[in-house]
Amino acid sequence: MDHVLCGLAANTTLPYELVDRLIAVADADVAGCLADRADLGHAQAVALFSRVQECGVHLAYEGRLTAADVDPVARPDVALALLDKGAGSPQWARLLAGDPIPAHREKLAACSGLPADVVRTLAADPDVGVVAELALWTTSDAVAGSLARHPHAQVRRSAAANEATPPDALAALLTGHGLPPARRCEVCDREATPFVHERQCPRPDCTLPPGASCDGSHESAVHDIRQAALHNPATPAGDVVAFADHPSMLLRWALADRPDLPAAVYRKLAADPVPGVRADVAGNPAIDDALMRTLAGDRDPDVRRGLAHNPRVPLDVLTRLAGSVRIGATLLPRIAAATPSEVRRLVRSPIPAARMLAARRRDLRPEIRDRLADDPDAKVVKSVASHPGLTEARLRAMVDRHGIRVLAGVAANPDASPALLEHLIRHEPPVPKALREIARHPHASPRALLACLADARARPVAAGRPALPPPVVVDLLDDPDPRVVEAAAANPSLPLAVIEELIPRT
Template identity: 50%
Template sequence: MRRHVWAGLAENPALPAEAVDRLVELPELSMELAGRSGLTAGQVEALAGRGVVEARILAESGQLTAARVDPARQPVAALGLLRAGLAPARWAVELVERPELREQLAACPNLPAEVARRLAGDADLAVAVELAEETTDREVAALLASHPSEHVRAALGYNRGASPAVLADLINNRPPLASCDTCARHSVPWVHPPDCPDPDCTLPGGAACDGTHQYARHAILEAALGNPAAPVTAAMRYLDAPSAFLREKLAARTDLPAHAYAALAADPAIRVRSPLASNPAIGDELLRRLAEDPSDEVRRSAAQHPLIALDALDRLCGTVRLGPLPPPRIAAATCSELDASAAAANPELRRLTALRRDLPDAVRDLLAADPVAKVAAAVAPHPGLDDGQLRAMHRRHGRAVAAGIAASPDASTALLAELVHADHNVATLRALADHPAADGATLTTCLRDARARRKAAVHPALPLPQLLLLLDDSDPVTAQCAAANPALPVAEMLRLMPGAGRRLNGSMA
């Protein structure tokens, strides 16, 4: 029997307890089983010993507790509890003696200082990198800022808990980086050729060193300049940096002076102007300029600015495609602003308004009667629309709104059935397959589409004959979903079990 079917059984909430015991014997199913509720103490102990991720899942669900774990006997389970922040910090003193656990131990919160310092000096570089990414201890962070490895310093630069002083040291190269991966392997000056002849070379494209370790320093700067805690005075030194990647990091910061934003708005690189356009710290004048930028990407970013004026958004949204979510400005619009945008001449602004799911009833109903199909389709999934409104919408616009109607939480079973008998597309089938009110006949029709089949496979109303057929579907995801369906009869679940009719030998072969 295929593993994906067993994985589905492991996720099935209706699986009998004795069957869970049998699946626990298979290490390959540990992740799926760890996500179950109602596991026995023995099952929890077995799964928690399989891996730190499984142990953490069990800890966060409350099924694995520190009171039931001996860190000397169950180090993996103990580490999972530590990762979840649900174990005594002193356990780390015992676990640090196990080299195979140190990298994951380094990611644990609130490590004792002596453990963190020991991990910072570990011979395995991956341990120090993990610690640099996660530590909240300022003394440990200061120690890591002087680490000889560029990778550790860069990891520390991304750490949102790093102090401004530590980040300033990283930006200002204090203490100076003494070497890098490039000059450790090649005589300088050296630039990694794009057609590197060495099949064993692991240096990234663009790696270079002229004695200043410029490639390594760039990685550190990119990390630190993007950290909101980095001091603005240190960051401003790179306003005119030759690298657009560094200027891009500055463009996303919210603490720069106005003249810096003005300079960045004139930057020739789209990758710099784009994050600037959605930066809440820029003023209205600059935002309006960026909303008329020649680049679609920049204008699209400006549309996501939380404070863009509605008249600017009105002009802008007709020039770029903005997707299926209301932009922040529309999401925060007041009732009077919603009245205005729902009645706007621009159908794209009306569509963006229709994407909200908390509209006043009058605004919702106005948009439901909109003469433009994309507006009606956007509001169709809004709660509160009755069958009469949805049917009128369908008569007016046909298949263009069918998928939206199929996603309406208030659509009746009868209306959903009508959609599959009318002209429709695969998007309609996928929405129908996910609808709680869909009946067996509707769901059976949805099986024509591969993606809709996956959703229908877990639907409790799918007729049993179709559900059983999906267990043998050529798509393993569909078969797994079918096996996870709690409507599957217990007898069928037991028939699908590995080793059904004989004792397990522990193998999945």
């Protein structure tokens, strides 16, 4: 990869004529970068496609090519991309439905808005993978319902995952009632039955899932069909409840985040021996307050963490959880939806973890924001440090009181001034995370950006900032780190004369 040319391809100051020159020498990597340019004209896109055919799919998805620019016989992959975007010709669909390469027909089957005759052709395709793709992506309930009865289990599994499949068909796939048994599955297509696939299969070309098995009843395929149907929100709730105590962990787990189950089923799942099942139940907004309070005492931290992320968790429960669960810098849904009175209650809490929850909001009233900024606990101050509206004096005071513990948060504050950012880079010891925040800060001065170049992870970010002095940008083109080279080449401050010298002439 030529990192200089890739960077130049993304440089927003590149004049039209230099884009043309770059197109004329582009390889696949450079073409991919050029295809992302917001100012790439249609004629340039066609020229780029003509030079580097591999970028055609990218250009098609970016809306740079039209049906008139593509020969579906020569480039079926690009034609399929346009069909997938709804920008292709219906005649292409009819042509590609008979393409000899199954992967092309599979891609076609996943496209929406296909003519009815093409859908019929794909539904009767001799390759089961093509039919399975159609069953997964069709938006026609009639087609999905028909394919739910397909003799191959792979197609049925796709229909079980499709929300367009009619509820009665989904119920039949789940229970097996009213549906003739599948005749084939992926296992018995390839192996003599009975067969159980090894968990650690030694065959490098084998694509069967670990543990796949068939004794003639296609048992692993039936399990997969049920799992897909249980995950499908269109499957009737009345038919899924019987699986809450199924021996298969995966089938019980598939129920845990459904929003339409009776309270008794949620209680059963909340007592499941598998922590992952309980964790998903804990995060489910459909469970009631009583069950949330029970789950708050679960011994597994993932269960309590799931409950903390539940948008309906009672505030007092969340406050207790905050002291025992690692939440990180995330603004929890329940806190984002908290009322002004609830926010005030959190801010007045004697528990620092509760005050931290409120401090992660970025729409706090000024008096609440400032109170949190003056909090004696460094973790609370760190949480509020990037809140907009804080004065420079208050930001400096936060750094003076708490030092490296809040430096990165202050550096990320959108109102941090150039002078404050320069103050932060002089801090001893240096804080690498703060340098990375300064490197991307819109107020970072040239002096601050030069300091950021000392950090290996901040250096590629700083190299692309327009405020960096042009001579420094030019020097960075020879950096040993290719990320830095590419960022410097994309820097709008790179002198035009240098750019012209870097692009070869044809």
